[in-house]
Amino acid sequence: MLTMPRLAVLAAMLIASVPALAATYDAHYRVEADPAVGNLRVELKLSGEQLPGKLVFSIDPQRHRNFTSTDSVEIQGASVTWRPRGKYSRLHYDFVVNHERAPGRFDSLMTQDWALFRADKLVPRVRVTAARGLESRATMEFQLPAQWTAVSAYPTTSDELMQIDDPERRFDRPLGWMLIGKLGKRSESIGGVQTIVAAPAGDNARRQDMLSFLNWNLPHLLGVFPEFPRRLLVVSAGDPLWRGGLSAPASLFLHASRPLISENRTSTLLHELVHVAMGIHGDGESDWIVEGLAEYYSIETLHRSGGISEQRYTEAMERLAKWGSSSINLMSEKSSGATTARAVIVMREVDAEIRSLTRGKASLDDVARELARRRGEVSLELLQATAQKIAGNPLKSLDRATLSGQTAKPAPTP
Known part of the structure; x- marks a missing residue:
């Protein structure tokens, strides 16, 4: 038989076990x-x-x-x-x-x-x-x-x-x-x-050009990132604002002077759109992953949409490979231009290796999509684990020693 004190304890336990109503x-x-x-x-x-x-x-x-x-x-x-x-x-x-x-x-x-x-x-x-x-x-x-x-x-x-x-x-x-x-x-x-492009009245921002550019390219980006925000704001203005692009949740800023496609076949607008799509940031040594994915997909999206030809796509990758060759160690808190260039080539190698291991059934798209689903902080270890899960094997293209410029130590003499 339950005594009153025991009933009180039991009642308190039952109340504590019920989730609080919002x-x-x-x-x-x-x-x-x-x-x-x-x-x-x-x-x-x-x-x-x-x-x-x-x-x-x-x-x-x-x-x-x-x-x-x-x-x-x-x-x-x-x-x-x-x-x-x-x-x-x-x-x-x-x-x-x-x-x-x-x-x-x-x-x-x-x-x-x-x-x-x-x-x-x-x-x-x-x-x-x-x-x-x-x-x-x-x-x-x-x-x-x-x-x-x-x-x-x-x-x-x-x-x-x-x-x-x-x-x-x-x-x-x-x-x-x-x-x-x-x-x-x-x-x-x-x-x-729902895509909105806005700028101060009278500014030289090319609102209609940007909207047409997005009509052409955004659907291809959505194919990689289906969880893209359902509402997007692009704001633009000229000097004395900072001459670049800056992303934020479901929105981005692009200086009015920035071309939609640069001479090197990259696109600041698409680069920032990838940041919006993925919502990731690097740990203390992995900004190259964040910037490398954004730059890779800015070029890749243009390639897939027909915005640049196969020849110009190849030329863009060759230029990046040459520029990135001076970046020996990718591991840094802030990715430089050369580091980002090399990171793009690494992403291309990751894509090729995954396609080879899976006989074309998977690609870097699957890795990027999974990172975008998780959002938040990304590291080399997370990238390696995600790619291995999709490819079925560890990737040689993501070997830390290679990415950080380290040389393998010789095996000890018996």
Whole structure:
């Protein structure tokens, strides 16, 4: 016979074994543009029956300023701790848009007519302490000057609210590129991907050219990466922005002066699209894998789409092989131009070896697809294991000693 204390213990065990029901609260981002001072004023409003107990933001003190709240907020260097109370709380701060990536070249900029920036810089990284099962339901709106509009990688509701959803986290934080201001844009569905190309009105960005280029090539990239985001934003502008391409979740930036296909048969636009598709980053020695795959598929996609001929494809690979021959050791934290060139040749060798071992039933596409499915950090060991699983044998083309420029040690004399 169970006594009352034992019944209480049993009841507690049963309650603990039942998964907590998911509960939600609203997180609403309101962003007001002030081009006169180059700032965006951010308000984060939380509301619901239950709110997180603490949010700790990792800020850049030079760009995130003037924090205030309806509840407790503590600022210590690069850390801001916000403790919401009750069923309703607000946090306010200023975000300095302008940021130089190189002297005189900006990767975030605000003018009198527009602003280009990363949403994940606008809202800094945050650690949230909340009850088990408690999740946010987030939206974002912009308060803009007359004739200004906003575009992002997020869908917009009929009342101009962006729906922010990050399924990997319980607290939704906006990510990717955003462009606000007096804009010109083109939009089209390509292979099931809602594709938007946007630039400031009057800028020399080739919006229609980029959209046509994507119509031609994106379907071939989707053949390798079927889990590509269903919505893609490409933003572009000219000087004084940084003269290159930069990827982010479901979005990318391309300087207006960059050609769609370079003289060496590579494409910055396709290169950054591969980064969007794969969502991977290297460990301390594997950036060559990330950059090598992106450059390989930028050329390979052009080849498959007919954008370059077989002869020009071969010439491109020969040039890369010559350039990459000076990179003896691929293992480094940051891949240089020569290292990336050699990495492309390694990827081509991996493709050929897999095709040979599987009698054409598999290729590098299968490896890249699996890495894109996993996302996150990639290493040589992960690449080796993934390729071996697909090919059925270890690959000679991924031997560490060869890739790092080491020579095999002679066997000891008996």
